[in-house]
Amino acid sequence: MLKTSVLHFAHPGQAQIAFPEFKLDAGEALLVLGRSGSGKTTLLNLLAGLHIPLKGEVNLDGTSLSALSGQEMDLFRGKNIGIVFQKPHLIAALNVRENLELAHFFSKKKGQDIRCLLSELGIDSKAESAVQTLSEGEGQRVSIARALANSPKLILADEPTSSLDDENTEKVIHLLKTQATKIGAALVIVTHDQRVRNHISNFIEVKAHESV
Numbered sequence: 730m731l732k733t734s735v736l737h738f739a740h741p742g743q744a745q746i747a748f749p750e751f752k753l754d755a756g757e758a759l760l761v762l763g764r765s766g767s768g769k770t771t772l773l774n775l776l777a778g779l780h781i782p783l784k785g786e787v788n789l790d791g792t793s794l795s796a797l798s799g800q801e802m803d804l805f806r807g808k809n810i811g812i813v814f815q816k817p818h819l820i821a822a823l824n825v826r827e828n829l830e831l832a833h834f835f836s837k838k839k840g841q842d843i844r845c846l847l848s849e850l851g852i853d854s855k856a857e858s859a860v861q862t863l864s865e866g867e868g869q870r871v872s873i874a875r876a877l878a879n880s881p882k883l884i885l886a887d888e889p890t891s892s893l894d895d896e897n898t899e900k901v902i903h904l905l906k907t908q909a910t911k912i913g914a915a916l917v918i919v920t921h922d923q924r925v926r927n928h929i930s931n932f933i934e935v936k937a938h939e940s941v
């Protein structure tokens with residue numbers, strides 16, 4: 730489903746970072762570990778097609794991201810990649826259901842049934858709630874629902890549990906894993922969180938010193 734060769738990238742004025750190659754099947758999960766500043770978020774941005782590698786290639790379900798134009802990449806991302814951020818970036822003017830409907834609208838594809846998805850994530854009672862009224866754990870589950878709304882082939886999560894208590898961390902990891910299996914997506918999670926490491930054994934480590 731997801732395959733990368735060794736990827737190289739450099740931020741302006743910074744040394745090049747080299748990322749190890751890896752391969753993930755549908756439903757498989759991978760942790761990206763590494764010190765602060767080693768390049769974990771940079772790798773997620775490369776996998777999301779938000780950065781273009783200097784060398785190397787990201788291939789998602791047979792499509793090489795570097796072969797797509799900027800506009801094609803935006804469309805491809807909307808259809809095939811779901812991103813969960815550290816803090817839920819929800820639109821405050823819209824309620825929970827409307828935030829998820831917007832994800833469908835942008836992907837231009839018929840996605841998962843929103844009511845069913847909210848129910849699976851245990852937040853169906855919050856469908857009409859204003860997003861500001863959600864607890865942190867609920868907000869993170871809504872942001873996962875939004876990332877999954879289009880049944881993406883790749884789910885990317887950047888420190889999704891860093892602000893959650895143990896109970897919500899368990900729930901969020903369980904949800905990400907079961908949903909990835911259900912929709913046949915590859916799942917990549919950047920984390921420092923030992924609690925997440927206890928649930929997913931497959932990992933790669935990003936090292937700033939691999940700079941070339």
Ligand SMILES: Nc1ncnc2c1ncn2[C@@H]1O[C@H](COP(=O)(O)OP(=O)(O)OP(=O)(O)O)[C@@H](O)[C@H]1O
Nearest residue numbers: 740741742743763764765766767768769770771772
């Ligand atoms: N837009 C940018 N311009 C210049 N340098 C950047 C930019 N974004 C990131 N960097 C640098 O690139 C390196 C990798 O950053 P990145 O955010 O990928 O690290 P990280 O491993 O995700 O860190 P953290 O765990 O602290 O979130 C860091 O040295 C950072 O300062």
